[in-house]
Amino acid sequence: DTQMTQSPSSLSASVGDRVTITCRASQGIDKYLAWYQQKPGKVPKLLIYAASTLQSGVPSRFSGSGSGTDFSLTISSLQPEDVATYYCQNYNNAPPITFGQGTRLEIK
């Protein structure tokens, strides 16, 4: 199985900051990587798929990059509504589909 490791596990940043979350796969997964946002008490929401393709309706301040084993999610200018836990997901080498452990983002 492909293990997904996110870093950091949590972070605190100020409104307007550029924020980057990384995700590392235990083996190459090409670009079969998605990012999700889960706000407190809410359902996960797809932000990015195929490593860098923005899902329809997602604000352009979100972007994704990477391929193979190393990926990142960047928020160009952090907004208060971005407080959430973010998960990466591998859908290559499936089954199983695997998720990272999550990164909790807070406002400083």
Add this chain to the structure above:
Amino acid sequence: EVQLVESGGGLVQPGRSLRLSCAASRFNFYDYAMHWVRQPPGKGLEWVSGISWNSGHIGYADSVKGRFTISRDDAKNSLYLQMNSLRPEDTALYFCVKARSGYDYDAFDIWGQGTMVTVSS
């Protein structure tokens, strides 16, 4: 609006069974792979099982293999998860999710609200 609505969760004793259902609406259900994802209270996401658009390809997480069975009824636009020999570690919020494309394993673009399963004596 595209919608997934789960039902069938509840409190069940260890070793017993439960069947979850998911009703889909406002999209061509028969065109898409469907999956179950669970989230234990306060923890992260875990993929449970997936079924291809034509039921020809089915996959399970090792943690549920041999105990859970996924199925679909395209005539009813419904997805199911039969859960047998339930364990306390199966306690979680179970989400029904839609794959983004017709490919069996893809990102999940639509999530239901979830149904809670609690396994406890």
